[in-house]
Amino acid sequence: xxxxxxxxxxxxxxxxxxxxxxxxxxxxxxxxxxxxxxxxxxxxxxxxxxxxxxxxxxxxxxxxxxxxxxxxxxxxxxxxxxxxxxxxxxxxxxxxxxxxxxxxxxxxxxxxxxxxxxxxxxxxxxxxxxxxxxxxxxxxxxxxxxxxxxxxxxxxxxxxxxxxxxxxxxxxxxxxxxxxxxxxxxxxxxxxxxxxxxxxxxxxxxxxxxxxxxxxxxxxxxxxxxxxxxxxxxxxxxxxxxxxxxxxxxxxxxxxxxxxxxxxxxxxxxxxxxxxxxxxxxxxxxxxxxxxxxxxxxxxxxxxxxxxxxxxxxxxxxxxxxxxxxxxxxxxxxxxxxxxxxxxxxxxxxxxxxxxxxxxxxxxxxxxxxxxxxxxxxxxxxxxxxxxxxxxxxxxxxxxxxxxxxxxxxxxxxxxxxxxxxxxxxxxxxxxxxxxxxxxxxxxxxxxxxxxxxxxxxxxxxxxxxxxxxxxxxxxxxxxxxxxxxxxxxxxxxxxxxxxxxxxxxxxxxxxxxxxxxxxxxxxxxxxxxxxxxxxxxxxxxxxxxxxxxxxxxxxxxxxxxxxxxxxxxxxxxxxxxxxxxxxxxxxxxxxxxxxxxxxxxxxxxxxxxxxxxxxxxxx
Amino acid sequence: xxxxxxxxxxxxxxxxxxxxxxxxxxxxxxxxxxxxxxxxxxxxxxxxxxxxxxxxxxxxxxxxxxxxxxxxxxxxxxxxxxxxxxxxxxxxxxxxxxxxxxxxxxxxxxxxxxxxxxxxxxxxxxxxxxxxxxxxxxxxxxxxxxxxxxxxxxxxxxxxxxxxxxxxxxxxxxxxxxxxxxxxxxxxxxxxxxxxxxxxxxxxxxxxxxxxxxxxxxxxx
Numbered sequence: 001x002x003x004x005x006x007x008x009x010x011x012x013x014x015x016x017x018x019x020x021x022x023x024x025x026x027x028x029x030x031x032x033x034x035x036x037x038x039x040x041x042x043x044x045x046x047x048x049x050x051x052x053x054x055x056x057x058x059x060x061x062x063x064x065x066x067x068x069x070x071x072x073x074x075x076x077x078x079x080x081x082x083x084x085x086x087x088x089x090x091x092x093x094x095x096x097x098x099x100x101x102x103x104x105x106x107x108x109x110x111x112x113x114x115x116x117x118x119x120x121x122x123x124x125x126x127x128x129x130x131x132x133x134x135x136x137x138x139x140x141x142x143x144x145x146x147x148x149x150x151x152x153x154x155x156x157x158x159x160x161x162x163x164x165x166x167x168x169x170x171x172x173x174x175x176x177x178x179x180x181x182x183x184x185x186x187x188x189x190x191x192x193x194x195x196x197x198x199x200x201x202x203x204x205x206x207x208x209x210x211x212x213x214x215x216x217x218x219x220x221x222x223x224x225x226x227x228x229x230x231x232x233x234x235x236x237x238x239x240x241x242x243x244x245x246x247x248x249x250x251x252x253x254x255x256x257x258x259x260x261x262x263x264x265x266x267x268x269x270x271x272x273x274x275x276x277x278x279x280x281x282x283x284x285x286x287x288x289x290x291x292x293x294x295x296x297x298x299x300x301x302x303x304x305x306x307x308x309x310x311x312x313x314x315x316x317x318x319x320x321x322x323x324x325x326x327x328x329x330x331x332x333x334x335x336x337x338x339x340x341x342x343x344x345x346x347x348x349x350x351x352x353x354x355x356x357x358x359x360x361x362x363x364x365x366x367x368x369x370x371x372x373x374x375x376x377x378x379x380x381x382x383x384x385x386x387x388x389x390x391x392x393x394x395x396x397x398x399x400x401x402x403x404x405x406x407x408x409x410x411x412x413x414x415x416x417x418x419x420x421x422x423x424x425x426x427x428x429x430x431x432x433x434x435x436x437x438x439x440x441x442x443x444x445x446x447x448x449x450x451x452x453x454x455x456x457x458x459x460x461x462x463x464x465x466x467x468x469x470x471x472x473x474x475x476x477x478x479x480x481x482x483x484x485x486x487x488x489x490x491x492x493x494x495x496x497x498x499x500x501x502x503x504x505x506x507x508x509x510x511x512x513x514x515x516x517x518x519x520x521x522x523x524x525x526x527x528x529x530x531x532x533x534x535x536x537x538x539x540x541x542x543x544x545x546x547x548x549x550x551x552x553x554x555x556x557x558x559x560x561x562x563x564x565x566x567x568x569x570x571x572x573x574x575x576x577x578x579x580x581x582x583x584x585x586x587x588x589x590x591x592x593x594x595x596x597x598x599x600x601x602x603x604x605x606x607x608x609x610x611x612x613x614x615x616x617x618x619x620x
Numbered sequence: 621x622x623x624x625x626x627x628x629x630x631x632x633x634x635x636x637x638x639x640x641x642x643x644x645x646x647x648x649x650x651x652x653x654x655x656x657x658x659x660x661x662x663x664x665x666x667x668x669x670x671x672x673x674x675x676x677x678x679x680x681x682x683x684x685x686x687x688x689x690x691x692x693x694x695x696x697x698x699x700x701x702x703x704x705x706x707x708x709x710x711x712x713x714x715x716x717x718x719x720x721x722x723x724x725x726x727x728x729x730x731x732x733x734x735x736x737x738x739x740x741x742x743x744x745x746x747x748x749x750x751x752x753x754x755x756x757x758x759x760x761x762x763x764x765x766x767x768x769x770x771x772x773x774x775x776x777x778x779x780x781x782x783x784x785x786x787x788x789x790x791x792x793x794x795x796x797x798x799x800x801x802x803x804x805x806x807x808x809x810x811x812x813x814x815x816x817x818x819x820x821x822x823x824x825x826x827x828x829x830x831x832x833x834x835x836x837x838x839x840x841x
Contacts, residue, residue, distance in 0.1 A: 003698065005693050005696055005812070005816070006807070006810060006812075006813060007806050007807065007813050007816065008693070011804075030693065031693055031694055031696070032693070032694065033693050034690050034691060034692045034693070035690070035691035035693070035816070035819070035820060035823075036689065036690055036691070036823070037689070037801075037803075037820060037823035037824050037826075037827060038827075039824075039827035039828070042827070058804055059802055059803060059804040060802045077804075100802055101801050101802035101803075101824065101827075102802065103802070103803055103804060103820060106690075
């Protein structure tokens with residue numbers, strides 16, 4: 001039997017992937033380890049050498065100088081390196097230098113291979129590229145969490161399976177009798193095999209009794225016509241987001257054949273998750289005065305914390321926060337219209353940036369604009385100026401603070417006719433320069449919120465078409481993406497920024513999320529895809545064969561992973577009553593999280609590298 | 621200056637010993653004084669004692685042999701030593717070695733030959749080397765009637781040489797010394813852990829010395 005070296009076995013027990021080994025394996029391993037000391041500045045392994053050791057950083061830090069370029073990766077305590085050379089039979093590709101006084105544990109190659117054979121998790125840890133490691137990290141996290149909004153099918157949440165229905169010709173009295181007899185609160189209105197509307201208890205109260213309508217009237221006149229529907233295999237998350245942004249509580253679900261299979265109510269979802277986002281969405285939709293809207297909107301950060309605490313995943317938390325943001329924007333426009341009177345002409349309120357991508361978290365500023373119909377006359381300008389100003393002010397009061405870059409309906413630049421907008425985009429696209437690109441990328445993430453959707457859609461379609469035929473513009477986009485400073489490895493001085501309080505931090509948004517967004521946007525626009533969300537873009541790229549499916553999935557995973565960390569970070573800040581930011585101090589992360597983060601950085605770096613090769617190569 | 625001369629003279633006299641372990645010790649392949657410190661054979665050694673008295677009993681021994689700049693743990697060894705002594709309460713609390721365990725340990729007369737054989741041809745490395753030297757020589761005197769000569773390097777003395785201006789004796793203790801070289805914190809008062817800790821400190825110190833420093837330059841500093 002083997003007597004362990006206590007200090008080493010103890011260290012291995014808290015260091016991935018060695019934590020996955022049995023006590024006996026760790027004890028045996030601790031005996032085979034060699035300890036080495038490397039003074040700051042000395043080389044540990046050199047490119048071209050033969051290596052037969054796996055190295056673990058016990059204390060200090062090392063820097064991997066990646067072969068073939070200027071990139072370096074920094075590894076701190078608990079990190080492993082030099083295993084790629086073991087996997088390919090010895091030759092070292094990356095020179096590794098101690099950048100601090102460093103104590104190393106070296107595991108002989110034969111032990112390394114034996115452990116890969118005997119322990120699947122150990123093997124997985126080293127066999128995989130960074131991409132696969134992130135996928136596993138996510139899977140582990142999601143399995144650890146409880147209810148999975150994104151996996152659960154909406155159809156399965158309906159507690160009553162058979163919807164009760166009647167044709168729109170039915171009298172209100174008969175319809176209500178039917179509801180009473182079948183004990184349902186929601187009625188589906190069906191005509192010639194198609195769903196034409198729904199009618200709920202509340203509609204009876206508000207539209208019939210309170211309005212003093214006779215019960216002999218037709219149900220078709222008081223129902224909610226052409227309700228939004230989802231298919232039964234939509235996720236609970238989708239249903240929840242739809243309710244949250246639309247401010248309603250019932251969604252008819254259609255089966256594959258398009259037939260009504262049931263009506264999902266907010267209560268069904270609440271019963272499954274216990275989440276208040278829908279309530280908030282409903283309250284936003286119901287707000288009748290600016291004061292009411294502001295009151296509800298200010299509760300969004302709190303609702304966000306509740307979501308995160310109840311184990312809602314990053315993607316969902318972003319989606320709900322975006323859905324609530326969308327609802328607030330729409331309501332702000334409606335209230336502004338109510339104050340100023342009917343608009344003299346058609347217009348659309350559009351949003352840009354994170355809200356457009358449905359990737360908003362709390363603490364975002366506002367980015368919006370008005371698209372006016374081309375026939376809008378000079379004299380209508382003052383109405384839209386007032387409207388834009390009112391919307392921006394209202395949003396600011398709601399917590400969507402003024403955009404520092406001035407991208408808001410308040411400013412004349414952001415209120416243009418469709419033709420005016422098209423010209424503006426055409427300028428960016430046909431005559432790109434670095435400075436312009438920097439300010440313009442946000443405009444290529446755009447979404448319709450309120451008003452005449454055809455205006456927004458036409459602008460979007462034209463923009464996408466223009467970009468597709470402009471390789472020069474795409475190359476500028478790519479170059480812009482390449483400017484982002486992705487950390488080169490783990491958290492040692494050089495890669496960190498200094499926060500206001502002097503702490504060393506890493507900017508999760510700027511240094512990890514933005515590059516992924518940029519990568520997806522550049523590829524998507526180059527391919528002429530009209531998706532706006534980053535995940536939607538990545539999936540569409542894979543679907544269209546424009547990006548390797550694994551690469552797309554990995555980037556999606558990496559974004560999700562960093563967002564999870566970022567969201568957990570922000571939820572903690574909101575809880576402490578602090579303003580939410582994206583500056584994460586590395587020492588608040590577990591060694592495992594840091595490992596995954598390193599993988600994410602590495603992945604982003606190679607995706608940027610691919611971007612450079614594919615799009616920026618000519619001029620960068 | 622004369623340390624090596626005294627050491628070799630003592631070795632010569634051991635060659636006539638009645639005890640084969642001592643004869644083997646004397647005849648081992650000892651490194652030369654001009655051997656590079658980064659290439660020599662060492663044995664890092666630590667004893668846990670039941671007090672600081674001159675006649676304190678050995679409770680535990682930990683050692684790890686290493687060559688040059690790599691500490692291989694394959695032959696690292698830890699052993700509890702049986703002691704019939706009344707255990708001094710305070711010391712026992714520090715080391716966590718109770719009377720029970722001490723009574724179950726190996727007999728000193730079995731441990732010492734093993735240790736002597738391991739030390740043969742190797743330079744002893746310890747933090748506060750005098751304690752290990754004294755305790756081991758007291759044991760060999762009791763068992764063989766002779767003080768075994770020990771070629772030792774004291775990391776504490778070396779540290780005072782490398783960092784002469786530190787204030788207070790605390791600064792030269794094992795933990796604080798290691799800290800200065802970026803070495804991790806270890807749980808103290810386990811003989812083997814302390815031996816490994818001293819070996820690592822020695823590595824760190826070696827990295828601060830000229831690459832061609834010899835054993836001769838390191839002894840008795």
